[in-house]
Amino acid sequence: MTETRMLDQGTTPIRFARGWHCLGLASDFADGKPHAVPGFGGKLVVWQDSEGELNALDGYCRHMGGDLTQGEVKGDTIACPFHDWRWGGDGKCKAIPYARRVPLRARTQRYETTVRNGQLLVWHDPEGSAADHDILPPELPDVMTDKYTPWSWHTKEINGSHCRELIDNVADMAHFYYVHFAFPTSFRNIFDGHTATQFMESKGRPDTSGAGYGDENSTLKSVATYYGPAYMINWLEVDYKGFVTEVILINCHIPTGPETFTLQYGISVRKPEGLDDKTCAYIAERYTESFGEGFLQDVAIWENKVAVQNPLLCEEDGPVYQLRRWYEQFYVDVADVKPEMVDRFEFEVDTTKANEYWHAEVAENLAKRASAEASASADA
Amino acid sequence: MASFVPTSEETLDDLRHYTEDRLVEVACLDCLARVRVKKNSDHQTSVQWTAEARSDCQEFVRRDQRPGGRDVHKPCARLMASIDDAVRAGDVPVGAYDGY
Numbered sequence: 026m027t028e029t030r031m032l033d034q035g036t037t038p039i040r041f042a043r044g045w046h047c048l049g050l051a052s053d054f055a056d057g058k059p060h061a062v063p064g065f066g067g068k069l070v071v072w073q074d075s076e077g078e079l080n081a082l083d084g085y086c087r088h089m090g091g092d093l094t095q096g097e098v099k100g101d102t103i104a105c106p107f108h109d110w111r112w113g114g115d116g117k118c119k120a121i122p123y124a125r126r127v128p129l130r131a132r133t134q135r136y137e138t139t140v141r142n143g144q145l146l147v148w149h150d151p152e153g154s155a156a157d158h159d160i161l162p163p164e165l166p167d168v169m170t171d172k173y174t175p176w177s178w179h180t181k182e183i184n185g186s187h188c189r190e191l192i193d194n195v196a197d198m199a200h201f202y203y204v205h206f207a208f209p210t211s212f213r214n215i216f217d218g219h220t221a222t223q224f225m226e227s228k229g230r231p232d233t234s235g236a237g238y239g240d241e242n243s244t245l246k247s248v249a250t251y252y253g254p255a256y257m258i259n260w261l262e263v264d265y266k267g268f269v270t271e272v273i274l275i276n277c278h279i280p281t282g283p284e285t286f287t288l289q290y291g292i293s294v295r296k297p298e299g300l301d302d303k304t305c306a307y308i309a310e311r312y313t314e315s316f317g318e319g320f321l322q323d324v325a326i327w328e329n330k331v332a333v334q335n336p337l338l339c340e341e342d343g344p345v346y347q348l349r350r351w352y353e354q355f356y357v358d359v360a361d362v363k364p365e366m367v368d369r370f371e372f373e374v375d376t377t378k379a380n381e382y383w384h385a386e387v388a389e390n391l392a393k394r395a396s397a398e399a400s401a402s403a404d405a
Numbered sequence: 406m407a408s409f410v411p412t413s414e415e416t417l418d419d420l421r422h423y424t425e426d427r428l429v430e431v432a433c434l435d436c437l438a439r440v441r442v443k444k445n446s447d448h449q450t451s452v453q454w455t456a457e458a459r460s461d462c463q464e465f466v467r468r469d470q471r472p473g474g475r476d477v478h479k480p481c482a483r484l485m486a487s488i489d490d491a492v493r494a495g496d497v498p499v500g501a502y503d504g505y
């Protein structure tokens with residue numbers, strides 16, 4: 026009897042996750058102009074009012090569908106370029122300069138906003154609930170002070186994959202070796218309530234000159250927690266030849282369509298004692314580049330893989346099913362959240378066997394490389 | 406409303422297999438928490454909590470009162486020690502005979 030296993034690609038949800046989503050650095054929106062942010066199957070308009078508050082509304086005017094992101098900030102409102110209807114941050118139409126009065130029901134979709142760690146977060150819920158401030162990501166002490174380098178912030182559009190692919194990384198031990206060129210020596214997951222955490226220690230592979238996790242001279246201690254469906258704080262301690270740097274990496278995304286999302290990441294480095302700001306900025310840029318390349322390594326995989334609803338796992342794999350069960354809570358109505366989606370779950374991966382095989386493979390690669398180099402120089 | 410919808414029945418069996426099979430109950434020796442545990446090898450451990458057990462764990466209760474940060478998600482050392490005891494006593498079978 027041969028039983029061939031079939032890939033179940035499933036069907037992706039038609040809704041977008043409930044929770045806090047980061048739109049970018051707050052300071053980037055604070056110039057008195059309207060900003061367009063693609064998100065949740067449409068487009069949002071973001072602007073700062075005279076009080077300094079950041080506001081986010083659906084980008085399309087409820088009058089005749091004008092594009093508010095091409096409008097103008099007038100007073101505290103965003104004015105539509107089509108007929109100048111003025112919309113307030115509370116979602117209400119405040120004025121129609123040519124009309125005797127504003128019609129009843131002149132209310133558009135607003136997103137509650139908050140600023141955390143210098144970033145603008147909006148609350149999204151298809152059920153329209155009030156924002157839950159209890160589940161905001163924590164404030165990062167000392168970040169945004171002169172103890173840390175300012176956020177180096179980057180945005181990347183991802184096409185052709187659902188953002189769950191990005192989430193799957195949380196439980197994916199082995200890809201750190203193959204995709205990110207590092208030996209994950211210790212790997213643990215904890216899912217609890219609205220958070221999902223990955224604890225990892227890794228060491229770069231000496232047979233690749235990989236970015237991000239892959240430098241042979243660096244060992245990494247990483248704690249990465251998702252606070253809700255779309256915002257991760259990754260605390261990293263990078264030991265580079267004995268020189269330890271504390272790096273904070275934010276990895277967040279906004280779903281834009283059923284198979285597209287905008288990935289954003291930001292890096293802030295704790296300034297090492299005794300280094301001037303220029304050197305610190307240089308170090309921060311190197312880490313930003315390196316982790317940015319790390320994301321690109323993932324993206325290359327996502328762009329070419331298929332969705333799998335029924336992954337087949339081996340003993341060395343992390344708890345993908347439990348992670349997805351956790352992730353599911355953000356895609357169902359609050360009333361349908363099941364206990365197992367939020368119940369605490371802990372998983373430690375046994376990395377011993379995997380590392381034995383990997384070290385042998387790397388030793389072989391290095392031997393091959395050395396003999397190729399030897400014969401090349403003998404020929405010369 | 407359904408979200409990620411599998412298109413085959415077997416996927417649901419997989420889901421049950423990966424999340425429910427072989428879990429064995431272990432009680433914490435220091436508090437009232439009872440969790441379910443599965444071990445594929447000496448170094449691999451799965452721990453499935455319930456809301457009740459979660460609130461019974463004094464270590465977590467203490468931690469939940471602290472502000473959030475990088476360490477709040479760590480396992481409870483007492484529970485982990487209790488699991489080790491249960492494994493030594495032979496109450497938790499070790500090994501992934503079914504491959505996971």
Ligand code: FES
Nearest residue numbers: 086089091105108
């Ligand atoms: S469409 Fe916006 S004012 Fe008419």
Ligand SMILES: [Fe+2]
Nearest residue numbers: 194200204323
């Ligand atoms: Fe990755």
